[in-house]
Amino acid sequence: MAGRPMRDVILDEATELFARFGFEGTSLNDIAAGVGIKRPSVLHYFPSKDALYGEVFERMLSDWLECVEASMKSPGRGWERFSAVLLSGFDLFCANPSYVRLMRREAIEGGDRLGIDLVGVVAPFFEAAVNWLEEEMVAGHFRKVDARQLLVTAYATLLGYVSDAPFINGLLIDDALAPEMLVARRDHLLELFHRILVADVDAPLTILGA
Amino acid sequence: MAGRPMRDVILDEATELFARFGFEGTSLNDIAAGVGIKRPSVLHYFPSKDALYGEVFERMLSDWLECVEASMKSPGRGWERFSAVLLSGFDLFCANPSYVRLMRREAIEGGDRLGIDLVGVVAPFFEAAVNWLEEEMVAGHFRKVDARQLLVTAYATLLGYVSDAPFINGLLIDDALAPEMLVARRDHLLELFHRILVADVDAPLTILGA
DNA sequence: CGAAAGATCTACCTACTGGTCGGTAGGGCG
DNA sequence: CGCCCTACCGACCAGTAGGTAGATCTTTCG
Numbered sequence: 001m002a003g004r005p006m007r008d009v010i011l012d013e014a015t016e017l018f019a020r021f022g023f024e025g026t027s028l029n030d031i032a033a034g035v036g037i038k039r040p041s042v043l044h045y046f047p048s049k050d051a052l053y054g055e056v057f058e059r060m061l062s063d064w065l066e067c068v069e070a071s072m073k074s075p076g077r078g079w080e081r082f083s084a085v086l087l088s089g090f091d092l093f094c095a096n097p098s099y100v101r102l103m104r105r106e107a108i109e110g111g112d113r114l115g116i117d118l119v120g121v122v123a124p125f126f127e128a129a130v131n132w133l134e135e136e137m138v139a140g141h142f143r144k145v146d147a148r149q150l151l152v153t154a155y156a157t158l159l160g161y162v163s164d165a166p167f168i169n170g171l172l173i174d175d176a177l178a179p180e181m182l183v184a185r186r187d188h189l190l191e192l193f194h195r196i197l198v199a200d201v202d203a204p205l206t207i208l209g210a
Numbered sequence: 211m212a213g214r215p216m217r218d219v220i221l222d223e224a225t226e227l228f229a230r231f232g233f234e235g236t237s238l239n240d241i242a243a244g245v246g247i248k249r250p251s252v253l254h255y256f257p258s259k260d261a262l263y264g265e266v267f268e269r270m271l272s273d274w275l276e277c278v279e280a281s282m283k284s285p286g287r288g289w290e291r292f293s294a295v296l297l298s299g300f301d302l303f304c305a306n307p308s309y310v311r312l313m314r315r316e317a318i319e320g321g322d323r324l325g326i327d328l329v330g331v332v333a334p335f336f337e338a339a340v341n342w343l344e345e346e347m348v349a350g351h352f353r354k355v356d357a358r359q360l361l362v363t364a365y366a367t368l369l370g371y372v373s374d375a376p377f378i379n380g381l382l383i384d385d386a387l388a389p390e391m392l393v394a395r396r397d398h399l400l401e402l403f404h405r406i407l408v409a410d411v412d413a414p415l416t417i418l419g420a
Numbered sequence: 421c422g423a424a425a426g427a428t429c430t431a432c433c434t435a436c437t438g439g440t441c442g443g444t445a446g447g448g449c450g
Numbered sequence: 451c452g453c454c455c456t457a458c459c460g461a462c463c464a465g466t467a468g469g470t471a472g473a474t475c476t477t478t479c480g
Contacts, residue, residue, distance in 0.1 A: 048438075107377035118380075151381075153367050156370025170328075
């Protein structure tokens with residue numbers, strides 16, 4: 001029962017509740033009850049609710065950036081590399097739906113809840129991706145598109161499916177986050193971006209890591 | 211100053227604040243202050259905060275469904291019709307960013323804040339769209355795709371840009387909701403779905419209503 | 421004019437929030 | 451044994467939430 005440090009247990013519970021109900025919609029009592037202690041004990045590990053939220057958010061951000069950094073180092077060119085990055089992002093999001101909802105809540109509100117400059121952290125990666133896409137386009141590996149717009153689209157499609165899963169559940173037949181549905185979604189996204197970026201209509205679709 | 215009924219003024223302010231800060235993040239005092247009255251006066255027009263939110267949400271939903279119904283009656287076939295519906299949805303969302311953020315918040319949380327069965331309302335339209343897409347595919351007007359997945363993608367791309375505009379602002383150069391950026395986004399989405407659904411790589415791209 | 425109705429306010433209530441204080445149980449260690 | 455430290459909790463505090471009661475003012479209508 002006491003396998004992991006209480007501090008981490010609290011962080012996990014807080015992540016889940018903040019993602020589901022938002023910052024204002026989650027009280028320290030809720031978090032405390034979720035891990036079987038009382039509010040003062042939560043405040044024993046974290047100086048304030050703001051600080052707790054800050055740690056939750058920073059942990060999410062570092063996990064996320066770590067994944068992005070790793071996948072951007074992946075070798076290959078053109079479609080091979082694009083699909084690899086897309087897939088690793090997709091996998092990360094599927095494995096951490098709480099992160100996605102947390103991120104989306106922050107994006108909706110502008111992301112300046114704490115001093116965390118969300119845009120400042122993400123922008124370098126965004127710019128690097130823009131540059132790479134444009135290079136690949138002039139090199140003829142990709143069809144020409146507005147690279148920034150395309151990346152915003154990729155962001156929206158990747159996040160949207162996971163963040164809105166509770167809603168999408170009702171529209172699709174099965175649980176949107178069930179394994180087989182995730183595979184279908186993944187293949188669909190690959191197919192879409194392949195059509196968008198690669199001109200050959202009948203070119204074979206390479207799926208990595210299947 | 212007193213041009214419109216106070217009831218409607220309150221509804222507008224509540225829509226804006228609920229969209230920006232969420233249900234728990236918005237107090238009746240905030241709403242009252244926003245329209246220059248005190249809290250008891252707000253409760254004079256609406257029996258409770260829940261009731262106020264319910265009316266805000268129902269008004270949004272009916273506006274939205276009205277637009278969808280109208281645009282689904284649009285004539286034409288294949289790409290012509292698809293792009294018309296896409297554009298009318300895009301225009302509605304751009305004109306009502308508060309609706310989009312409100313909708314997205316509800317989608318994140320599963321949409322059962324009140325008894326409103328969000329999925330139940332949307333599902334018929336979704337199914338109709340699925341059927342139409344599949345018919346057009348077998349008729350050869352569209353390339354084959356998983357129609358449900360494609361619609362989810364369209365939903366995510368349309369909503370995402372507007373709901374996350376505060377965040378995207380920082381990634382793009384200009385204000386994401388500025389007129390010229392909206393035009394760019396619109397054209398980008400048309401281009402994308404054209405590439406996805408229409409096989410001819412060099413086919414002319416018809417833009418309606420420009 | 422006077423009664424009624426509507427809109428708005430101040431004052432108050434209870435419930436709950438984040439946060440602090442003082443204390444207690446228990447384990448390691450001299 | 452006494453000492454200290456960590457983990458935890460009950461009780462309390464000030465502030466704010468949603469909501470109610472009652473008074474005041476204005477408008478409308480007979």
